[in-house]
Amino acid sequence: MNLNKLHNVEDFKQAAKRLLPRAIYDYMAGGSDDETALRNNLTAFDQYNLIPDVLVDVSNIDMSVNVLGVDMKLPFYLSPSGGSGLFHPDKEIAVAKAAAKAGIIYGLSTFSTQGIKAVGASSSGPKMFQSYIVKDREITRDHVAWSKEAGYDALCLTVDSSISGNRERDLRSGLSFPPRLKLSTLPDFALHPRWALGFLTSGKFEMANISHRMDALGGGMNTFELAHHLMDKTVTWKDAEWLAKEWGGPFAIKGIQSVGDAKKAFKMGATAIIVSNHGGRQLDSSSPAIHRIAPIRQAVGNDIEIIMDSGIRRGSHMIKALALGADAVSFSRPYIYGLAVGGEAGVTRIVDLLRAEVERGMGLMGVTSVKQLTSKHIEKVSQ
Numbered sequence: 036m037n038l039n040k041l042h043n044v045e046d047f048k049q050a051a052k053r054l055l056p057r058a059i060y061d062y063m064a065g066g067s068d069d070e071t072a073l074r075n076n077l078t079a080f081d082q083y084n085l086i087p088d089v090l091v092d093v094s095n096i097d098m099s100v101n102v103l104g105v106d107m108k109l110p111f112y113l114s115p116s117g118g119s120g121l122f123h124p125d126k127e128i129a130v131a132k133a134a135a136k137a138g139i140i141y142g143l144s145t146f147s148t149q150g151i152k153a154v155g156a157s158s159s160g161p162k163m164f165q166s167y168i169v170k171d172r173e174i175t176r177d178h179v180a181w182s183k184e185a186g187y188d189a190l191c192l193t194v195d196s197s198i199s200g201n202r203e204r205d206l207r208s209g210l211s212f213p214p215r216l217k218l219s220t221l222p223d224f225a226l227h228p229r230w231a232l233g234f235l236t237s238g239k240f241e242m243a244n245i246s247h248r249m250d251a252l253g254g255g256m257n258t259f260e261l262a263h264h265l266m267d268k269t270v271t272w273k274d275a276e277w278l279a280k281e282w283g284g285p286f287a288i289k290g291i292q293s294v295g296d297a298k299k300a301f302k303m304g305a306t307a308i309i310v311s312n313h314g315g316r317q318l319d320s321s322s323p324a325i326h327r328i329a330p331i332r333q334a335v336g337n338d339i340e341i342i343m344d345s346g347i348r349r350g351s352h353m354i355k356a357l358a359l360g361a362d363a364v365s366f367s368r369p370y371i372y373g374l375a376v377g378g379e380a381g382v383t384r385i386v387d388l389l390r391a392e393v394e395r396g397m398g399l400m401g402v403t404s405v406k407q408l409t410s411k412h413i414e415k416v417s418q
């Protein structure tokens with residue numbers, strides 16, 4: 036596929052939809068319950084208008100930011116997403132390489148199909164490991180130790196997923212990890228030969244960071260069964276403090292939505308709050324993250340970093356989040372669409388398109404650095 040003929044995230048989404056079996060596309064693109072949060076995440080950005088400054092010299096635009104102790108060349112990075120080996124045979128390492136080339140953080144998921152060490156060895160770019168505090172604390176301890184050994188820059192703890200969101204697309208398709216070739220899935224696989232060939236020749240499909248303790252369970256579980264075996268519903272702020280201490284470096288809490296929780300994250304000394312509703316995959320009808328930035332920034336002040344994800348598809352979305360008080364933003368689906376369509380080159384093309392959108396947008400806004408974007412540049416449309 037000629038990647039240069041794809042001009043925005045939506046083009047990549049449509050291309051990914053054509054290339055992937057329906058069950059795999061639905062896993063990547065879908066949300067929970069009625070997918071209200073998923074839809075609202077995308078439309079919420081339209082409730083804000085941008086207000087530019089004019090007659091400013093914008094011949095030099097600096098898009099760099101420093102978050103989680105990392106100097107990034109761009110104000111965005113790649114959020115963790117589980118199971119990238121489903122989308123392309125080059126898996127997570129392809130994403131890590133594209134991120135390194137762009138000078139931005141790659142967030143590796145607990146549920147990645149290539150492990151912390153392998154991804155660490157493949158790229159010298161900035162990396163964050165996304166942790167869950169699971170029932171078997173030895174697994175979480177292993178992840179911290181491996182991330183330290185492999186030189187990861189930061190750790191984030193995802194806190195919105197002690198219980199798995201109700202993803203009915205996955206229930207309907209019967210998607211399991213690893214995907215099983217069954218009579219019911221055969222036609223879907225056969226209709227997507229490029230994907231099928233890649234998947235069948237890409238080596239063992241495994242949840243590489245947990246397989247050392249999970250292989251005994253035999254695999255072939257759907258997301259609900261996997262969560263049931265792993266996720267610990269008793270996890271509280273005390274456990275988050277424990278993990279931050281075990282790690283001892285830049286630490287983010289991912290999945291904060293309320294002012295009260297943001298204050299708790301600040302109080303416990305987190306480096307960053309990641310304001311996110313998990314891309315509409317967990318609690319349905321949760322508020323779009325873009326709406327939560329301003330109240331949280333107002334409550335916690337400027338001594339903690341705020342990163343926003345969920346629904347970012349355009350440079351203008353990022354500019355809105357930054358103007359509302361975020362230090363940086365991140366996204367998943369745009370880059371996994373890129374991965375599905377073109378491996379590392381596909382992720383790079385997505386990053387390049389979004390870089391160009393942010394740069395053009397900043398220029399049109401009359402700002403030459405990210406910090407110059409403030410609340411005077413944005414208005415909420417009254418309804």
Ligand SMILES: Cc1cc2nc3c(=O)[nH]c(=O)nc-3n(C[C@H](O)[C@H](O)[C@H](O)COP(=O)(O)O)c2cc1C
Nearest residue numbers: 063114115116117144193313314345346366367368
């Ligand atoms: C296929 C997929 C898998 C994901 N897996 C994880 C995960 O393992 N851990 C996690 O913290 N977030 C996970 N997420 C959520 C993302 O990190 C991020 O919060 C969300 O996708 C952002 O919304 P966006 O996709 O609209 O950019 C996943 C998202 C997708 C789409």
